[in-house]
Amino acid sequence: MKIKPYYILPIVVFIGMAIFLFVGLGLNPRETAFPLYEQSPPDFALGPLHEEQPGLTDEDLLGDKTVILNFFASWCAPCREEHPYLMALSERDDISVYGIDYREVSREKAIAWLYRDGNPFALIGYDQDARVVMEWGLAGVPETFIVHNGKVIRRYQGPLNVPIMQHDLLPLLEALEK
Amino acid sequence: MIAEIGHFALIIALMLAVAQSMAPLYGAWRRNATLMALCSPLAWGQFLLLGVSFLCLTYLYVVSDFSVQNVFLNSHTQKPLLYKVSGVWGNHEGSILLWALILAFFGAAVAMFGRRLPQTFKARVLGVQALIGVGFLSFSLFTSNPFIRLNPAPLEGQGLNPLLQDPGLAFHPPMLYLGYVGLSIAFSFAIAALLEGRVNALWARWVRPWTLAAWCFLTAGIALGSWWAYYELGWGGWWFWDPVENASLMPWLAATALLHSAIVVEKRETLKSWTVLLAIVAFSLSLLGTFIVRSGVLNSVHAFASDPTRGVYILGFLFVVVGGSLVLYAVRASTLQAGGMFAAVSREGGLVWNNLFLAAATGTVLFGTLFPMLADAFGYKVSVAAPYFNAVFVPLMIPLLLVMAVGPFLAWKRGNIAALPGRIWPAVILLLVGLGLAIWWQGAAAPLEILGLATGIWLLASVLVELAGRINLFRTSLGGSMKRAVDLPRGAWGMSVAHAGMGLVVIGMAASISWEREVISLKYPGDSSTLGAYEITLQDVALKQGPNYRYHEGTFIVRRDGAVIATLYPEIRNYTDPVTQTTEAAIYPLISGDLYAVIAESGANNIPGEPKRWGVRLYHKPLIGWMWLGAFMMFVGGGLSLSDRRLRVGVAQKAKQAEASV
Amino acid sequence: MKWLAFLMVLFVTPAFAAGVDEAVLPDAAQEDAARDIMKDLRCLVCQNQSIEESDADMAADLRIVVRERVAAGDDHQDVMDYMVARYGDWILMRPPVNERTWLLWGMPVLLVLLGLLAAGLLMRRHLTERTADAPLSADEQAALDTLLAEDKDQ
Numbered sequence: 001m002k003i004k005p006y007y008i009l010p011i012v013v014f015i016g017m018a019i020f021l022f023v024g025l026g027l028n029p030r031e032t033a034f035p036l037y038e039q040s041p042p043d044f045a046l047g048p049l050h051e052e053q054p055g056l057t058d059e060d061l062l063g064d065k066t067v068i069l070n071f072f073a074s075w076c077a078p079c080r081e082e083h084p085y086l087m088a089l090s091e092r093d094d095i096s097v098y099g100i101d102y103r104e105v106s107r108e109k110a111i112a113w114l115y116r117d118g119n120p121f122a123l124i125g126y127d128q129d130a131r132v133v134m135e136w137g138l139a140g141v142p143e144t145f146i147v148h149n150g151k152v153i154r155r156y157q158g159p160l161n162v163p164i165m166q167h168d169l170l171p172l173l174e175a176l177e178k
Numbered sequence: 179m180i181a182e183i184g185h186f187a188l189i190i191a192l193m194l195a196v197a198q199s200m201a202p203l204y205g206a207w208r209r210n211a212t213l214m215a216l217c218s219p220l221a222w223g224q225f226l227l228l229g230v231s232f233l234c235l236t237y238l239y240v241v242s243d244f245s246v247q248n249v250f251l252n253s254h255t256q257k258p259l260l261y262k263v264s265g266v267w268g269n270h271e272g273s274i275l276l277w278a279l280i281l282a283f284f285g286a287a288v289a290m291f292g293r294r295l296p297q298t299f300k301a302r303v304l305g306v307q308a309l310i311g312v313g314f315l316s317f318s319l320f321t322s323n324p325f326i327r328l329n330p331a332p333l334e335g336q337g338l339n340p341l342l343q344d345p346g347l348a349f350h351p352p353m354l355y356l357g358y359v360g361l362s363i364a365f366s367f368a369i370a371a372l373l374e375g376r377v378n379a380l381w382a383r384w385v386r387p388w389t390l391a392a393w394c395f396l397t398a399g400i401a402l403g404s405w406w407a408y409y410e411l412g413w414g415g416w417w418f419w420d421p422v423e424n425a426s427l428m429p430w431l432a433a434t435a436l437l438h439s440a441i442v443v444e445k446r447e448t449l450k451s452w453t454v455l456l457a458i459v460a461f462s463l464s465l466l467g468t469f470i471v472r473s474g475v476l477n478s479v480h481a482f483a484s485d486p487t488r489g490v491y492i493l494g495f496l497f498v499v500v501g502g503s504l505v506l507y508a509v510r511a512s513t514l515q516a517g518g519m520f521a522a523v524s525r526e527g528g529l530v531w532n533n534l535f536l537a538a539a540t541g542t543v544l545f546g547t548l549f550p551m552l553a554d555a556f557g558y559k560v561s562v563a564a565p566y567f568n569a570v571f572v573p574l575m576i577p578l579l580l581v582m583a584v585g586p587f588l589a590w591k592r593g594n595i596a597a598l599p600g601r602i603w604p605a606v607i608l609l610l611v612g613l614g615l616a617i618w619w620q621g622a623a624a625p626l627e628i629l630g631l632a633t634g635i636w637l638l639a640s641v642l643v644e645l646a647g648r649i650n651l652f653r654t655s656l657g658g659s660m661k662r663a664v665d666l667p668r669g670a671w672g673m674s675v676a677h678a679g680m681g682l683v684v685i686g687m688a689a690s691i692s693w694e695r696e697v698i699s700l701k702y703p704g705d706s707s708t709l710g711a712y713e714i715t716l717q718d719v720a721l722k723q724g725p726n727y728r729y730h731e732g733t734f735i736v737r738r739d740g741a742v743i744a745t746l747y748p749e750i751r752n753y754t755d756p757v758t759q760t761t762e763a764a765i766y767p768l769i770s771g772d773l774y775a776v777i778a779e780s781g782a783n784n785i786p787g788e789p790k791r792w793g794v795r796l797y798h799k800p801l802i803g804w805m806w807l808g809a810f811m812m813f814v815g816g817g818l819s820l821s822d823r824r825l826r827v828g829v830a831q832k833a834k835q836a837e838a839s840v
Numbered sequence: 841m842k843w844l845a846f847l848m849v850l851f852v853t854p855a856f857a858a859g860v861d862e863a864v865l866p867d868a869a870q871e872d873a874a875r876d877i878m879k880d881l882r883c884l885v886c887q888n889q890s891i892e893e894s895d896a897d898m899a900a901d902l903r904i905v906v907r908e909r910v911a912a913g914d915d916h917q918d919v920m921d922y923m924v925a926r927y928g929d930w931i932l933m934r935p936p937v938n939e940r941t942w943l944l945w946g947m948p949v950l951l952v953l954l955g956l957l958a959a960g961l962l963m964r965r966h967l968t969e970r971t972a973d974a975p976l977s978a979d980e981q982a983a984l985d986t987l988l989a990e991d992k993d994q
Contacts, residue, residue, distance in 0.1 A: 007511040010455060011504035014462075017548070018497050024475040024551040025489045032884060033559035033928025103897070130901035137926045139884040140898060380984055413893045420888045449962075522963055530959050538951035545947045549935075558929075558940050561882050563890075565934035570948045699864075778895065 032139045036152045042135040046125025049101050050111050056098055056125030066095045066176055067147040070121070071138055073102050074110040079142045082159035083117060090120035094177055099124045102133050102141050148176055181246050184234025185325035188275070191227040191282070192315040194220050198285075198308035202301035206373075214301035218289035221304050224311065225286035228279040232266075235275060235324055239266050245331030248272060248324040254337035254755045256726040264348035265338045270472060270488075271324035273351060277468075278314045280352075280359040284388075285311065288363060295384065302370035303363075310362055313495045321488050337755035340727065346406035354399030354426055358464035360392025361429055364436060365461035368454045369503055372510040377450040382443035385457065387820055389440065393433045394816035400426050401809035409763045414696075414774050414797045416805070419567040421476040424547045425467030428540050432460035435536035438529045445590060446526055447517025451507075452533070454514065458507060462500040463540070469496055475551055524593040528585030535578035542570050572630065579633045579684060582677065583640035587647075601647060608639035616689065620800060623692035631692065634684030641678040668822035676815025682808030689801035690771065697796040702789050709796050712773065713737045714746075719777065719792055727753040729762075732777040732792065736766065744768075746775040771800035865907055874910040877919050878903055880933050890933055 036042070045057040061067045070086055072079040090097045099121035104110045107126065114121075127133050136145065139157060146154035146169075154172065156164055198220035205213025235248070239262045244250040252269040253262055261268075267276040285307045292300050318324070341347070367385045371377045403426070408416040417423065436456040442449045470476055473489025520526040546562045553560045587601050588594075612635040613628070623631075646652070648670065649662040697707040697714075706715040717733040734746040746764035753760070759779075766773040778793035865871040878892035883899045891899040891906075902923075909919045923931050935941050 004512045007451065008508045010459075011501065011508050014500055014504050018493065018501070020548070020552055020555055021469065021475065021493055021496075023555045024548075025473060025493065027475070027551065027554045029474070029476055029550065029554070030887075031559075033930035035926065035928045129904070130898070131905075133898075134901065134905065134926055137928070138898075378984075415893075418888055530962070534952070534955035534959055538948060538955055541951045542948040546944065549944050553940065556940075560929045560935050560941065561932060562935055562944065563882065563888055563933040565880065566944070569934070570945075574948055574952070 031157055032137065034137070034155050036137060036145075036155070038151055038153065040150055041147055041152055042132075044125075044132045044135055046100065046127055046132055049107060049114075049124045049126040054123060056100065056123045060098065060123055061147045062150050063096065066173065068095055068097045069100065069145045069147060070097065071100050071102055071133065071136070071141050071143045073141050074104055074113045076141045078159035080117070082142055082144075082161070083120070085160040085165055086120035087118050090122070092173075095173060096122050098122060100132060101126050102130060102138070103128055146172070180234050180237055181243070181325045181327060184231045184238070185323070187227045187231040187234070188315065188319060188323075188325070191224050191231065191278075192312065192319060194224045194227065195308045195311040195315055198224065199305055199312050201305075202308075203305035206298040206301040206305070209298070211297065214297050217301045217304035217308075220308070221282070221285040221289040224308070225279075225282040228275075228282045232275055232279045235272060236263060236266050239263065242335060243331075244333070244335050245327055245329070246324075247326045247328045250328055250332050250335050252338055253335040254726070255334060256755065257338060257343070258725050260345070260348060261338060261343045264342070267351050267355075268338050268342045268347075271318070271322045273355075274314065274318045274322050275324055276352065277355050277359060278311065278318060280355050281307070281311050281314060281362060284359060284363050288366075288388075299370050299374060302373050303366045306366040306369045307362060310366075310499065313499065317488075317491055317495065321491050334755075337753070339756070340751065340753040340758045340760050341410065343753075344406060344410055346402055346410070350399055350402040350406060353395050353402055357392050357394075357396025357399050357433075358426075358429060358467065360388065360395055361433060361457075361461040361464050363388040364392065364433075364457040365503070368457035369506065371454060372503075372506050375510060375513050377443065377454055377514050379444045379447055382440040382453070386437065386440045386444070389433055389436050389457075389460075390816050390820050393430070393437055394813050394820070396426065396430045396433060397809060397816065398813045400430060401806065401813070404809075405806055408802075409765055410760070413776070413795065414694075414763070414799065416802075417564075419564045421470050421547050422467075424543050424567075425463075425470045428463040428543055428547075429460050429467065431536050431540040431543070432456055432463055435533045435540070436460050438532050438536075442526050442529050445518075446520055448519075448526075449530070449533075450514040450517075451511040454511065455507060456533075456537075458500070458503050459540075462496075462503075463544070465492075465496050465499065466544075468492060470547070476547065518591075520590070521592040523588065523595050525585060525588045525590045527593070528581055528588055531581045532578060532585070535574055539571060539574045539578075542574065543567065546570070572626075576629065576633055579637050579680070582680070583637045586644045586673070586677070587640070602640065602643065604646075605636065605639040605643040608642065609636045612639065620689070620693040627688055627692035630688035631685060634681050634686075634688055636681075637684060638678055638681030641674050641681060645674045669819045672815045672817070672819030672822065674815070675818060676812045679808040679811030679813075679815055682804045682811060684808075686801050686804030686806075686808060690799040690805070693771075693800045695798045697794070699794055700791045701794045702791055707794070707796055709773075709798050711738055712743075712798065714773075714775070714796055716777075716792065716794060719790075724751065726755070727751045730777070730779070732764075732775070732794075734764070734775050734796075736773060744773065746773065748775045748777050750777060750779060767803050771798060772802050773798055863904070863907065865911055867911075870910050871907075873916070874903075874907050877906050877910065877916055880916075880920070881906070881923060882931050882933050884927070884931070 041058045041061045043058050046055045048055040061069065068086075068089055086097060089095065097120050101110055101124060104126075125132065136143075142159050144154075144156045144160060145152055154169075156169070160169065198217060201213045201220070202217035205211070205216070238246050238249050239253055240259065242249065242253060242255045242262070244253075248269065248271050252272070253265045257265065266272045285304060288295075288300070288303055288307065292303070295303070364385055367381070367388070371381050400423075403423070404416045407418065408414065436453065439449050439453045439456055443453050469489070469492045473492060475489065546567055549562050550560055583605070584598065584602065587598060609632065613632055616631060616635075617623075617628075622628075648666060649659045651659045654662075695710045697709050699707065701707070701716045703716055703718050706713055708714075713736070715735045715737070717735050719730050719732045722729055722731050729749045729751040732746075732748050734748070735742055736744040736746065744766040746766055748764035749762040751760045751762060752758075761776055761778065764775045774795075774797040776795045778795070865874060875892060879890045881891045881902060883889045883891045883894040883896060884902075885896045885898050886894050891902045905922075906919055909922060914922070920932065929936055935944060937945050
């Protein structure tokens with residue numbers, strides 16, 4: 001039987017599409033673009049959450065140690081969910097954990113929460129009008145960035161969890177240490 | 179007990195589907211009449227069992243049996259009865275069961291109405307239909323079982339997403355599924371024809387009514403969904419080019435193309451391989467839509483909670499069904515020889531033009547919908563949203579609509595282009611008068627918007643002129659014209675009504691976009707806004723109690739020249755189970771168009787003790803009601819064609835027998 | 841399912857209510873320009889919605905920045921550039937035309953050309969060959985004749 005080439009076209013197009021659909025299953029469409037990847041952190045200078053403490057600027061991210069920068073808010077439930085992981089990370093000596101608090105209804109509430117559940121952040125900047133949040137291209141809270149040697153090398157959108165910690169974050173920190 | 183009966187019926191239905199997918203196909207191959215004859219009782223059995231299963235689930239919802247996980251997750255005792263029932267298909271598991279039920283319903287319908295189909299052909303159609311059924315039933319049982327029990331049973335359910343607690347959305351999914359699944363019949367007919375190796379005019383006659391029925395339901399489903407978005411989502415839009423909306427639009431475009439190309443097969447015995455391909459593609463796009471909605475590969479406002487295992491299952495199923503049928507197509511399509519000829523300028527030529535642009539539009543929407551995923555696979559994040567689709571879709575529709583107006587004036591086989599102006603000039607006059615009136619009434623608009631409006635008026639005018647020509651209006655007595663009108667076949671009326679409906683839809687779209695007026699502001703009770711000729715005052719906002727929600731009801735008084743002409747009551751509803759806020763727009767239809775009001779709570783700078791300010795959006799949308807009217811006419815037009823006795827092959831054969839016996 | 845919880849928190853403000861702001865620009869022309877820009881920027885936390893239509897917090901923040909930039913004299917393109925630098929092309933409701941999107945923008949043209957080519961071939965083949973399908977069986981022919989006879993009646 002003679003098969004004409006243009007009758008094969010539909011199946012070829014379909015197979016191509018099916019391959020991409022399969023690849024697509026493994027992608028997360030909710031993840032936004034990440035233009036900061038491999039770039040220097042944007043310039044910023046934030047006041048503190050608690051008046052008696054220092055704030056946070058981009059200079060703080062450029063030290064020798066690897067920095068974990070976490071964007072959070074006390075009203076955000078997933079932030080509480082990932083809180084134990086940040087506490088654990090804060091106990092390590094090879095890294096610094098900093099936080100940026102994105103808009104509170106009342107700052108006292110946020111301070112009280114950190115006092116009660118523990119404060120993993122060595123420095124906290126307070127971003128009331130979301131300007132710095134925007135500089136970092138955030139889609140919401142929580143998001144966590146890793147800054148190493150003056151470059152932003154990782155971003156996690158949404159709360160940290162066991163798979164992220166075990167398969168990505170901890171191995172990465174280990175690799176960076178070497 | 180009831181849940182177990184439903185569960186058991188579902189399992190038996192799967193077994194029957196397996197039997198139905200094997201025996202008749204094998205029988206047709208071996209020319210074994212006994213095996214082939216099994217297809218009808220099996221199809222009926224499957225339908226009845228799924229009916230039982232579906233009724234069981236509905237019963238569980240009505241009595242709020244929270245020992246069933248699906249009911250617990252998606253229902254609540256406080257819900258009004260209508261929404262307990264619609265809750266059955268307002269979730270993933272239940273909607274798959276509804277899908278399977280409708281599939282079995284169409285199978286049973288073929289078993290019943292297809293008595294005149296050749297035995298092998300009918301066996302193959304029902305066999306293919308059952309293969310699809312096996313896919314969906316095993317999907318339901320193995321990944322999305324609605325009858326799973328919870329122990330201990332919770333006392334109260336978690337409730338249905340309140341956005342779905344709405345009459346428009348209660349009936350939108352069943353309509354849409356009737357459309358999606360109805361296309362499975364066209365698909366099964368196409369596969370059976372490829373297996374038989376024969377596509378002819380008779381095949382086209384068989385396929386058309388099923389496609390037409392599916393098309394009507396799809397049209398109604400899409401229109402209901404769009405209408406719901408218009409009054410519920412609260413910013414006056416009615417089409418957002420969301421992946422889920424595109425998932426329903428693509429099968430509709432393909433089915434529309436199929437309806438028209440089947441006419442060419444019927445009349446001229448040509449375009450066969452193309453028509454068979456369209457039948458396969460139309461249903462494949464329905465399946466793809468299911469994949470998009472339920473796998474979470476694309477961003478969408480109204481996707482079901484997604485689950486990768488389900489995604490993998492549906493993709494595998496898609497691969498088998500679509501891949502398998504396209505391989506069969508590649509092997510067999512070349513045996514379908516083209517028959518008759520026609521000139522480029524002819525009715526058939528017009529239908530080819532229709533198919534060209536509908537296919538290009540389908541492909542464009544498909545590619546645009548999948549593009550973000552494709553780009554993401556290459557590491558590029560990009561959004562493809564309404565502005566893109568508007569920019570590419572409208573230019574594809576305009577040439578289609580222009581020819582759609584002229585096509586019915588052309589003769590079959592060889593049209594006479596020189597005679598065209600002599601027949602169509604009244605439509606040109608109607609167009610100029612209509613366009614002039616519109617601009618005199620509402621003022622100028624952007625050239626592209628005027629082009630869109632002109633296209634709609636042109637289409638409507640040409641339908642009227644063509645119809646007038648057919649019934650010899652003004653050329654014979656009024657009574658004579660009336661008699662001709664009555665004698666006109668239903669199919670001809672169906673076409674005119676549906677085409678005119680399309681014209682109304684286009685006019686409604688263009689006018690409501692061109693001349694929309696809006697006011698967006700924060701208002702204290704007592705404040706007024708001016709919207710064109712209307713003065714609208716927010717009189718008061720009161721807190722009230724609904725059946726399972728509390729709501730703020732705004733009262734807007736609309737005045738024109740000082741006289742009160744309407745009062746609008748938009749709502750903000752706060753549901754507790756689950757905690758959700760929804761807006762209910764208030765719409766007052768005027769002859770000139772809709773007045774549309776929404777209120778929103780504004781957290782902005784409300785000083786305690788002082789009167790609260792409310793976010794207010796007010797719109798005047800000229801002629802937007804024509805869109806819904808037009809969609810309804812398309813539905814009615816499809817129904818009229820469907821009732822045309824020429825489409826009922828069985829009737830024709832009876833007529834033949836009657837003739838023979840005379 | 842964790843990301844779902846993440847999204848639900850992002851939806852703390854009613855995602856479907858219309859975005860109405862306190863601080864609109866005093867200059868009506870500038871406010872219109874700002875609104876046009878907002879319509880072209882995608883809301884980050886909602887799906888398929890522009891920031892102009894959304895009531896999410898992040899959308900409100902973006903609207904403030906858009907208004908600020910417009911008031912400072914930035915035009916449409918400047919604001920878009922500012923946003924793209926931070927959020928990538930992802931934030932644009934209308935994808936840009938570049939070397940990565942030419943296929944997207946070219947697809948409709950490509951499909952129409954393909955269609956015209958196919959239609960052209962079809963017409964040419966019809967002019968050159970006249971082949972008929974396997975003849976209808978006697979039953980089918982009879983059925984078809986009846987149907988066609990009915991057509992002629994009307």
